[in-house]
Amino acid sequence: MSNIYYQEKFEDRHNGPRSTQVDDMLRFLGLSSVDELIEQTVPAPIRTKPLNLPKALSEVAYLEKIAEIAAENKVFKSYIGQGYYDVVLPGVIQRNVFENPGWYTQYTPYQAEIAQGRLQALLNFQTVVSDLTGLEIANASLLDEATAAAEGMFMLYSTRKNKEADVFLVSPNIFPQTLAVLQTRALSFGITIRIADTTEDNLSNDVFAAFCQYPAADGSIADYKNFTEAAHAQHITVCVAADLMSLTLLTPPGEWGADVVVGNSQRFGVPMGFGGPHAAFFATKDTYKRNIPGRIIGVTSDSNGEYALRMALQTREQHIRRDKASSNICTAQALLAIMASFYAVYHGPEGLKNIAKRIHDLARLADKAIQSLGYTQTNATYFDTLRFQVGDQAGALKAEALNHELNFYYKDGVVGISIDETTTIEDIQTLVKVFAKIKGIGHHDIDVTMWVDQLGTSIPDEFIRTSTYLTHPIFNSYHSESEMLRYIKSLESKDLSLCHSMIPLGSCTMKLNATTEMVPVTWARLGGLHPFAPADQTTGYMQLINELNDWLSEITGFAKMSFQPNSGAQGEYTGLMVIRAYHESRGEEHRNVCLIPASAHGTNPASASMAGLKVVVVKCDDRGNIDVEDLRAKAVEHAENLNSLMVTYPSTHGVFEEPIIEICRIIHENGGQVYMDGANMNAQVGLTSPGFIGADVCHLNLHKTFCIPHGGGGPGMGPIGVASHLVPFLPNHSEVAVSGEQGISAVSAAPFGSASILVISHAYIAMMGPDGLTTATKTAILNANYIKARLEEHYPVLYAGANGHCAHEMILDCRTFKSIGVEVADIAKRLMDYGFHAPTVSFPVAGTLMIEPTESESKPELDRFCDALIAIRREIAAVESGEVDQKDNVLKNAPYTAAMVTDDSWDKPYSRQTAAYPLAYLKANKFWPSVGRVNDSQGDRTLICSCPSIEEYAEA
Template structure:
């Protein structure tokens, strides 16, 4: 038989693997909705006013193998030199069991933020370990579950000091010149819109501490020095100022922690605890403070509470999503963390334990001391008397030549200035590295004898600052030191959780879609993971090619003219977008424009962000259908015409509807001198159908961890780039490593660069038609769910044709009246059916917002709908008295295995409790805890691993 009889199959296999419903499923789904075709459905969903605005002109999608080959060729253009740059970024070893069982494990990287604690106990425990690690090393009792990077953590520390300082007369913040340069850049960016003056200087020369409301110090200093800050901290405190210390966690295993010399807050990066360099991110920053300040601490906090059985249970405590509650009065717009990276760092500490971490730190310091002694022997002037891992050398006119010699040997040193250079050692450094460095500086001299210097080397840590307090005494840091034990511990934690590897996560506004394996593979390649963010540009040509191509792809998807990939979270993207608008107005002499219009329905981060850039928020009304009240918007735009800076609007709306008046809204704002910021959180409903940059938007941020497939990682990493029209392009974020130097919003020039290959792979494999198909299917899936459930739960908002966009809101409020069952009860009961709950009570209290995405199959959509319908039947049984109004499966959900085998006192059967659906028999998820008591957790706040005594009692 001739093969020529069969046509050559050139189809791209990836698109149908990414999209859940099969072609055979689509006609039946459309029939339920009353449409003859997918195109007819989309034509009824997308308003006429914005149809045809898409400029998506991308080539056909590639197969997985070809896309991987192409990105491998790009990666090969990055040159991996030995990095001694330091400056807050260090090569390190990611232990293989952590690499395989956590970083590359979908049970960890596809999980969502632990807002539903009962199905998040594993990742919450890992984060509690992280908090304990940070608290122990920093010497402060309260630490958060991570921030975005060291630079933004320092900026949060500055505003933290401003809120809490007793020196209310001052509006000036002191920042040490010994802080990392990128930290100072982010600090200055954050301070200027708030009217805070940042004074950068030598802390040893401060004459009047009362001039400042707060201070930021670096420990050890960026140049390598270790200063004794005790007297200085006392002077600041006497003046009513607060002190934040940016500290190296590895160094803190050997040095007196900031909390013990009086610091009010400690912050920094956990990157060198097993997290790859990744050209700058993502990395977990840390933030710790005193107990008295815990309610003002930025970011998320994991706390210990109890469940309904009185057993210990973990949850996010206190300020969780405070920006959604306090809005423009929020203390921060941060609504994410770097959970996946914080968990890597926490497991690095679990694996090595206190002895292992101290051994690593001592080895790094010993090698640095040997290096310093050898350099001195070679006639070099080492500026530091005391240091941990970093040296600065006075090299005078030889500096440029020494850098050239180093690069010829494939080594990067730190560029300090024309007469000095710096170098840092790290966990990966060896005797050979030290000898190679000596060879660069030897200038023909014989090299020092390593063994001789090693035999007599003395510690160069200051004796007065040697750590006396113990670290990591909790059993979790002293048990899992074999690979077998760590592997099983990671598996035990993962088994406690629900992630996308188990079931659909139908969270509205969060777009929990497939994170394909082929997209994830390049992340851990050394060519992407091992590059320092401040390596010379000629060594990062692969990254520069990838980022240029990705920027062009995102311009195609959005209709904008330029993109910045620097913002490393959606909150940072919002911030960068409003900064661009603010700078644009100022460039035109419109400094007075400071009013930001924000609809009632907006994400809470929007008003918080507007406040951070010094804008005043004016709220505009929504009508009964959830749309922006255009008459009210127009009246307020005209009222504030002389001061109008911007509108922040989400599209499709937060209510899950394509508002028909979006073009008119944009025209009203432009007519009154403002700019239009379109929140890109719901971009998954627009790609390939319409483009915000073409129907009136001036700037949008994109959530690459939503629409463009970067995984949520348990609550982070995220990437939030912004797209802008040409007139705003000059005001995109700058960075010391970029052509434009000012305006950095993140510590690294390309933010979380190492995960950008995920989005590149997704777009390259989907192609233009595949992306458009994905959007269409996301809309079909959402409308299919809405139609199947509408007779059981009212769909709160729809467009003029009775359709939704990519998500729908179910109104559970009437059930509270008829049965006493709350939205919480429905959410917790879904756990018994093996599902993560939809988004609860946002944007409307007492509702559930459901977004299925395009990646869920019809079978999974039906399984979810069947569960929701069965839950409605259970509620009906409460309404008619068949189930007790207080003792029923919903009020008591979720049910644990321990409860099942104990004494059963409920008025309903065990089978109804835990096997309400036959499909569960084949794959039951057992929640590890019962319903968590939130109030108890806040009243009895414990946010580190329980004491050894409590651990033993348990």
């Protein structure tokens, strides 16, 4: 038979099990087909018709298609600035980090012993931020500059000395997208945003904190020292948004008294990407170390007394504190923070200063040359941004600039030009050519090089930085490409990623991030666009976004998507704010009660609290399902004020709850809206949908179900889909219209969030097609049930559906082992010795492991994981029987490093072989943890969040 029509299907590359493996798993489960499993698992009333999506493309065909789409974008030279700048990404970082699955497929570093490389890179990032801002403590990144500013506002509001003060004084000279997000976030907390100059006259008793930009949005540099001193004298704190590159030349805000400094590290080698993803930063005084939002990497020691790193203060994470969480940053921007940190390591302090000086010198050159044409430049003091008064010539200037493929910033007869790392003398000559033509001057008469030796600086002495920064050896050792390559690889080798083994994290869906999906992210036609570029230059992006909108709307059963939220938790918050706006439009702003099942993700109550809602918990029954009668009673009790229900489906316990349609109906009958958490969408796609079930809004974790990689704890995207009645209230943006007049104000800095990574999900859907997506969901459910069947003879499985099946994830109950001294954490650490990342630990039930294999893992990998857990169960049995000591055994001492098992001394009551090679496959392919078990309590007691000197570490 001819193979002339044969074509490989991408779904066969994405889905792990081969057909024979599927048959073997079905036999083990006692089933005749995958469809039989689905019929027994997914309730019949919620099953929908097949997806109406375009036919699947091959990988080759998709790359051709996306190249054509990207070609529709016009990548003009950008001088827009406003927080986004073109960059030079060093090739050694692009190839070995940005494009490397050894870095982008890692999970958030909760399991520190197999994440030391990533933790060191993030510690480096914190050190860069702390040093450049002049503050004692920094976190490991936030989502973007605007949301970092909002986090700063909330932290200073929560810790204010004058509890009666409710005004956040905001300079009018900040980026408009930051102001919009501040206004959105202030709504729920009763904070008043007062836009006024940051002068002493405006420091009234009702002000709790002030916010300014340094340099300001127009590029000017002001002296805030006296203002800050006056504010502090009145117990008013000061938050500053700063340009990280400028701080290599300017006096850092920490030195003139700022309490919080936020900003974006994008210009440290991260492409603009039409708005993201980029790693924001947040630095503050040591006073606030217990209040700082997001994640902090800290120094501790391991079981051998050696230097080790960990995520400090983890108990603040929202899955533990729930509605008491101090922030709701479920996704930092780890991969981008890592890239920025390597950029700083590669260039070092002198290299960074030279780049900054060059930017400033070119800005000076442009200033002198263009002023020589008769234009007035309004910034006396600046770093990289100029403002020229052009009056009614703005239209003509814009037209001429576009003829030369240049984008400027235009506002009220003033043209802004921001110089960046990519600008050259030739570019300045082109700028002069454009400005000269408007004046009728021949550009050939002007040679910009005549000013090169007379530039000087626009920065007065009192603003010039005199303090040192980045003095640690890490930033002064790796400046050749060979050295940098080896440093990157030395850290990569310490981290377990999807390159090594499955990462079976329940709720986190660590599936394949296919190479073809990732390739376009690095293309200049997608990475090189400014988020505020003119619309006629972004038609390729808009086609991509509109297609993805249509496809995700079909998959979710909703009317429209908003791509602005750039994390899952931010998607939750956005959805609730959209519901709030809907109720207000109906004159029902009093609706403020949010019902949340006890089984919900911890982000749910945290998001509800951030949206200003009162959380009422709904009971779950003994099988982990929502207690429908308790829900009904509470919905009726709070009917007058019912705002919403937040529900996860399938449940956080990994079960398709049968009465979900009734649950939605109860909420609607009592005036509320249904918010569905999309974290478990990987069990819905192609089988059912939130819209069909009855939800009104749902966020999607594109970094889970739709293949955007986790990136070591970010990037992420959390777009929301809504029913038609909520469409008018989707978030808008200050610079780019993306919604109607009733749309809520922005929730993130960029109009489409982290737009450049949307191509990954676009590629996944396009190459899988409707049938492939449905098969993926079925395979995920099959894999989970196979693991459940293999392990339930050895571990109790907590919950199951009506027919004894789980959805796409399941929970092992390890609580009974506590009576013999074995904690669930011991099992997690011991799994590292078998080459696996632990499943989700103690969530959603303390003392349990929640396992999600995804569809991307083959049967041999599932078996290898099951074999490891079964072997660990035998090790636990040895403790149960008294064969080994409860305190000194192979579990309690795990994990084991190569140094430990090759040391001259070995005093353990079991062999080195037992410790390091408990199963035969490990002898051929062993991943070694780079440190022993880390000391969590020491790390929290002695928080060191920047690279310590040897002396500092020894003292700590």
